[in-house]
Amino acid sequence: MTTNLARIIGKDLWHHKWLVALSLCVLGSALAVVWSAQESRNLTAHWNDLLQQRDQLDVQWRHLLLEEQTLAEHSRVARMASKDLNMHRPKPSAERVVRLP
Secondary structure, three states, X not given: OHHHHHHHHHHXXXXXXXXXXXXXXXXXXXXXXXXXXXXXXXXXXXXXXXHHHHHHHXXXXXXXXXXXXXXXXXXXXXXXXXHOOOOOOOOHHHOOOOOOO
16 A cells, blocks of 8 residues: 555656656745855854954054054153163264264
8 A cells, every 4th residue: 555655646646747856846935045144144244243343453553653652652662761771962162063965
């Protein structure tokens, strides 16, 4: 009986082969939509991670610029030159003027 039932189902499916093919296409299309939605979610999450990383790098860049400006202040450089390196401004009598020909 199972072989007859299987044969009947097979003949019926063969008789309606376009309907079966259309059903498979609809199923494939549904799976493609699910896959596409998941990829879209993954890409959106990755995009948000990249935006957050960009913002963190921007903040770090601004802090580095502030640090650079602080370290390059004239008063700080002059103070370090005089105290740490024991440098001083030459006296006007010790200055030499160099002229190019």
